[in-house]
Structures are given as C-alpha cells and as structure tokens.
Amino acid sequence: MTATPAETKASEDRPGLIKAVPVRHPWRWVAIAVIAVLVAMFLHMVFTNPAFNWPFVFEAMNQNPVIEGFWKGTILVTVLAMIIGIAVGVLLAMMRLSDNPVLKAVSWAYTWFFRAIPRYVLLTIMGALGILFQQGLSLGVPFDWLIIDWLGLEGSWRFVTLDANVLFVGLFGGVIGMAASEAAYMAEIARAGILSVDRGQLEAAQALGMSRAKAMRRIVLPQAMRVIVPPTGNETIAMLKDTSLLLAIPVGTELFFQLQAIGTRTYQTFPVLVAATLYYLVTTSVLMIGQSYLEKRFGRGFGTTAPRAAAGMAGGGL
Numbered sequence: 001m002t003a004t005p006a007e008t009k010a011s012e013d014r015p016g017l018i019k020a021v022p023v024r025h026p027w028r029w030v031a032i033a034v035i036a037v038l039v040a041m042f043l044h045m046v047f048t049n050p051a052f053n054w055p056f057v058f059e060a061m062n063q064n065p066v067i068e069g070f071w072k073g074t075i076l077v078t079v080l081a082m083i084i085g086i087a088v089g090v091l092l093a094m095m096r097l098s099d100n101p102v103l104k105a106v107s108w109a110y111t112w113f114f115r116a117i118p119r120y121v122l123l124t125i126m127g128a129l130g131i132l133f134q135q136g137l138s139l140g141v142p143f144d145w146l147i148i149d150w151l152g153l154e155g156s157w158r159f160v161t162l163d164a165n166v167l168f169v170g171l172f173g174g175v176i177g178m179a180a181s182e183a184a185y186m187a188e189i190a191r192a193g194i195l196s197v198d199r200g201q202l203e204a205a206q207a208l209g210m211s212r213a214k215a216m217r218r219i220v221l222p223q224a225m226r227v228i229v230p231p232t233g234n235e236t237i238a239m240l241k242d243t244s245l246l247l248a249i250p251v252g253t254e255l256f257f258q259l260q261a262i263g264t265r266t267y268q269t270f271p272v273l274v275a276a277t278l279y280y281l282v283t284t285s286v287l288m289i290g291q292s293y294l295e296k297r298f299g300r301g302f303g304t305t306a307p308r309a310a311a312g313m314a315g316g317g318l
Contacts, residue, residue, distance in 0.1 A: 074279075
C-alpha cells in the first residue's frame with residue numbers, strides 16, 4: 001500500500017526524533033554529600049560519645065516511677081485535657097458565632113483571658129489557689145448566710161465542702177489547668193472551621209426544619225472537621241509536650257519530673273534528658289501518624305481529581 005501525496009507531505013513536515021538532554025544539577029549532589037557527611041558525624045557522636053551513656057538511658061526509661069509518670073502524668077493528662085478542651089472550645093466557638101451578645105461577650109472574654117496567660121504561669125496559679133479557699137471550697141447556694149439571716153433560719157445551705165489544697169494540686173489540678181488553657185485555643189480553631197463552611201449549608205438545613213443546634217451538629221461540624229483536624233493534631237502534640245510544665249503545680253507523677261529526679265540522685269543529668277527526648281519522640285510520632293489518618297479520613301472529596309473514566313464520560317467520551 002503506497003502512501004498518498006498528502007501523507008508523504010505530512011511525514012516530511014513532521015520533526016524527527018528529539019534528543020533531549022536532561023538538565024544537570026551538580027549542586028544537588030554537593031548538597032547531598034554535605035548532608036551525608038553531617039549525618040555521619042552526628043551518628044558518630046551519638047554512638048561514641050560517652051556522655052550519652054546509653055546503658056543508663058535505657059535503664060532510666062524502664063524504671064517503674066518513670067513508666068507510671070509517662071502513662072499518668074503525660075498520656076492521661078493529655079487525653080483528658082484535650083477531651084475537655086475540645087468540648088469546651090467547640091461550645092465557646094458556637095457561643096462566639098451566636099446572635100446573643102451576652103454569649104458572644106462571655107466567649108470573647110474567656111478566650112482573651114486564657115490565651116493571654118502562659119501555661120506555666122497558669123499552672124503555678126492553679127497550685128496556689130488554695131489560698132483563696134482557706135476554709136475549703138463549698139458548693140451550694142451562694143450568699144446563703146445572708147438569705148438564712150434574713151429568713152431567721154439556722155444552718156447552712158452548702159451541700160459539700162472540698163479541700164482546695166487537695167483539689168487544685170495533683171493530676172486533677174493539672175488536667176483542669178491544661179484544659180482551661182486549651183479550650184481558648186480550640187475555640188478559635190473550631191470557629192475558623194465553622195466559618196469555612198458555606199453559610200448556605202446552615203440555612204438549607206434550617207429550611208428543612210432542623211434546629212440551629214442540630215444543623216450545626218449534623219451538617220456544619222462534620223464539614224468543618226477538614227479544617228479543624230490539622231491544627232487540633234498540632235495542639236494535641238503541643239499538649240503532650242506541655243505536660244512537662246506540670247511541675248509548676250507541682251505534679252510528681254509525671255515523666256519529666258521522675259526522670260529529673262533520677263538525674264539529680266545519680267548525677268546523670270544528660271542521659272535522663274536523652275531518655276525524656278526518646279519518650280517524646282516516639283509518642284509524638286504515633287500521634288503524627290494518627291493525625292495523618294484523620295486528615296485523610298475527613299479530607300475525602302476535597303482536592304481530589306475525578307477518575308479518568310468518569311472524566312471521560314463527563315466530557316462525552318467513551
């Protein structure tokens with residue numbers, strides 16, 4: 001079968017094989033070599049410098065008080081503080097976005113106050129709150145003595161009295177202090193997530209008969225999670241590391257406190273710091289993996305391309 005004149009003309013006009021030469025990146029290899037040398041020097045220091053004292057590091061990590069401090073003072077406080085902080089933060093965000101000026105003012109004042117105080121200072125204040133309740137923290141009817149005197153009655157309308165020096169010192173005080181601080185940050189994160197959802201979603205849900213609270217819970221918040229999850233993961237990691245500040249209350253059942261106590265008794269200050277670093281590195285790595293999974297879970301359908309078959313059908317192809 002011979003080619004037609006038109007096909008011959010087209011083949012002559014078509015350019016030949018292009019011999020493309022890849023772009024060379026000599027400085028990339030230089031950078032790789034420099035980084036490799038620095039990594040090798042770092043590993044040599046880590047494994048040969050006697051200051052690390054690796055046998056003592058692993059021995060300190062396996063002490064029962066350290067393990068107990070890790071689970072109670074680090075993990076448990078982080079989990080409880082984040083649960084309370086997220087719940088209160090979402091509530092504060094909804095108050096801030098409400099049409100009620102009183103709720104908006106209360107939410108703004110709470111966020112302003114607790115974002116302004118460093119956590120170390122806040123935890124120190126928590127440990128000293130007992131001075132405000134020297135007779136104990138009583139729960140009941142406020143100003144009951146005035147009402148009882150006015151009615152000519154006797155007794156007290158206080159139902160329970162708690163020892164403030166016990167209540168605000170220890171793990172409970174640490175959880176409350178951390179959660180109060182975290183709620184202020186989570187309020188802003190949740191507010192940003194809610195505002196990222198088109199207002200028409202809420203209006204459409206209310207048009208279908210949903211209450212504002214139900215529409216917020218069933219329609220808006222699930223879509224806002226795509227924006228809320230990444231900074232919340234960062235806050236969780238920051239909370240885990242900030243548990244080392246619990247010594248301000250003070251809390252003895254805490255990882256860093258226990259490791260420091262071992263270092264003080266044995267004069268092995270640097271090895272116990274390495275042990276604490278390893279604990280935090282492993283735990284934060286696990287949290288980062290969980291955060292990555294949650295981001296993929298709540299980010300489905302956003303920023304993804306359609307399959308080729310679906311795209312071809314949408315374009316009219318077969």
